[in-house]
Amino acid sequence: MHYPTTRVLTSLSAVLLALQVARAQGPENPNEVKVNWTKVLNVSRSTPTLQVVVNPQLLRGAMLHDPSFAALHSLGADYVRYVPWLPYPRQAVAELREPADGKTSWDFSHIDPTLDDFMKATEGHSVILNFSTIPAWMFKTDKPVTYPDDPNQVFWDYTQGTELRDPSMKEAAEYFARLLSWYTKGGFTDEYGKRWESGHHYKVPYWEVLNEIEFEHKWTPEEYTKFYDAVTTAMCKVDPQIKFIALALAQPNQHPEMFEYFLNPVHHKAGVPLDFISYHFYAHPTPDQTLPDWQYTFFDQAEGFINTVRYVEEIRKRYSPSTKTDLDELGVILTEDEKEIHQPGYVAKPEPAAYWNLAAAMYAHLYAEAAKQGIDVVGESQLVGYRSQFPSVSMMNYETGDPNPRFWVLQLLKDHFGPGDQLVETATANPGISSQAFQTKHGKVLLVINKRNRTELVTLPSEADGASVSLVAPSTKDHAAGEQKLDGRTLSLEPFEVAVVQYK
Numbered sequence: 001m002h003y004p005t006t007r008v009l010t011s012l013s014a015v016l017l018a019l020q021v022a023r024a025q026g027p028e029n030p031n032e033v034k035v036n037w038t039k040v041l042n043v044s045r046s047t048p049t050l051q052v053v054v055n056p057q058l059l060r061g062a063m064l065h066d067p068s069f070a071a072l073h074s075l076g077a078d079y080v081r082y083v084p085w086l087p088y089p090r091q092a093v094a095e096l097r098e099p100a101d102g103k104t105s106w107d108f109s110h111i112d113p114t115l116d117d118f119m120k121a122t123e124g125h126s127v128i129l130n131f132s133t134i135p136a137w138m139f140k141t142d143k144p145v146t147y148p149d150d151p152n153q154v155f156w157d158y159t160q161g162t163e164l165r166d167p168s169m170k171e172a173a174e175y176f177a178r179l180l181s182w183y184t185k186g187g188f189t190d191e192y193g194k195r196w197e198s199g200h201h202y203k204v205p206y207w208e209v210l211n212e213i214e215f216e217h218k219w220t221p222e223e224y225t226k227f228y229d230a231v232t233t234a235m236c237k238v239d240p241q242i243k244f245i246a247l248a249l250a251q252p253n254q255h256p257e258m259f260e261y262f263l264n265p266v267h268h269k270a271g272v273p274l275d276f277i278s279y280h281f282y283a284h285p286t287p288d289q290t291l292p293d294w295q296y297t298f299f300d301q302a303e304g305f306i307n308t309v310r311y312v313e314e315i316r317k318r319y320s321p322s323t324k325t326d327l328d329e330l331g332v333i334l335t336e337d338e339k340e341i342h343q344p345g346y347v348a349k350p351e352p353a354a355y356w357n358l359a360a361a362m363y364a365h366l367y368a369e370a371a372k373q374g375i376d377v378v379g380e381s382q383l384v385g386y387r388s389q390f391p392s393v394s395m396m397n398y399e400t401g402d403p404n405p406r407f408w409v410l411q412l413l414k415d416h417f418g419p420g421d422q423l424v425e426t427a428t429a430n431p432g433i434s435s436q437a438f439q440t441k442h443g444k445v446l447l448v449i450n451k452r453n454r455t456e457l458v459t460l461p462s463e464a465d466g467a468s469v470s471l472v473a474p475s476t477k478d479h480a481a482g483e484q485k486l487d488g489r490t491l492s493l494e495p496f497e498v499a500v501v502q503y504k
Helices: 005-025 065-075 112-121 170-184 221-238 256-262 291-319 335-342 353-372 405-416
Strands: 033-043 047-053 080-083 127-129 187-189 195-197 206-208 243-249 276-283 324-332 377-381 422-428 433-440 443-450 456-459 468-472 482-485 490-493 498-502
Touching: 033 433, 033 443, 047 405, 065 112, 065 405, 170 187, 170 221, 206 276, 221 243, 221 256, 243 256, 243 324, 256 291, 276 291, 276 353, 276 377, 291 324, 291 353, 324 353, 353 377, 353 405, 353 433, 353 443, 353 498, 405 443, 405 468, 405 498, 433 456, 443 490, 490 498
Parallel strands: 047 080, 047 377, 080 127, 127 206, 206 243, 243 276, 276 324, 324 377
Antiparallel strands: 033 422, 187 195, 422 433, 433 443, 443 498, 456 490, 468 482, 468 498
């Protein structure tokens, strides 16, 4: 087609004029954060929290016991997940030997003290209990599973077997019902009719059924769903009000069949509650990578996980829209941790100081992205780790006992954000900067995260002039968030800094 010459000239003139205006205004600042407070993306349902995994450093008398539980108490978080688990059978399994000849082996002496301290530290807040380890004698194995007499000796091979010896699953279901009764009803009656008194009358609002089920005993969707139905039915007889969390998958991106099967109500018995699902994410750098690589690897893998969350949410909404989601293990596992566990005598290299701020920044970014998708609970992993026990996941400095930047970023998020916040349209051109604006009960708040190991000067909206800034950065070390006042609209971010800008 042929257009009139005047129209072509007019269009060309408009393009040239636009280019001249753009040059006059200068290049766009990639570090400028733009916020449209009138465009609400969604209302947050996300609670930031953490998990507490049982290990010897949380025992009374251990160096990290007092400071860790003090930090947990001061945090005041909800949905705190408590996990006695497989490396310490005597601290995680209450009936280590099969009942026989009228006798049982119920023993809570290595379990109760730490759980009591946990419940005291979280008093007034909701908790999730997950006794993730089923007694080994309940599984078919070639020979009986042995375990150390020392309750503090680590043992990684307790969870053997893939088939329960009782196909009805009643035996295991009654074990978990007795655990719940021990902690909420003052005790239970054992397999031979003997009454065991605990004196415990805790309120346990949530119970998670097993952990990382594709790893531990390699459950199929059908087997786990049957097990979940049996366990929750038995436990509801003890407490009809309790709610349950299911799946706790380690690799959700590799197991869509778990979500497809479990979330479909037709696969469950009538009346079985589908309250929550849960799954995990840990960034894993390769052995040859170091901090300069990690700053990209962690966030690239985090974006992949957020894509996984997006597709899992579509499955959940399709089958069971009332079911909530708990991302209850989010963190990083460095390759040095795994070498230390799998290579006897190997001495792991210490984490570089900047690692703790980088890992904290990644969690803050995941929190904001999860809030955009309406995720209910966003849990950082974990309160205490140390040499031989996944030190890179620790939120406590395992050498000094002080909370490290991963803890302080969680505190920062918990103090400023939560369910009911409005997320508004926010944009930053620089991919090394993560930003999200929230309209909260405290007013306008902006979360800004430096994903890179360099200082960045960020230009904030003009109304941020005079705002208060709370920040966790290398300069704050293992201390609570620092505070400053903005003079103007330029915010200088230290490497891997997490900053919360509270508007006047």
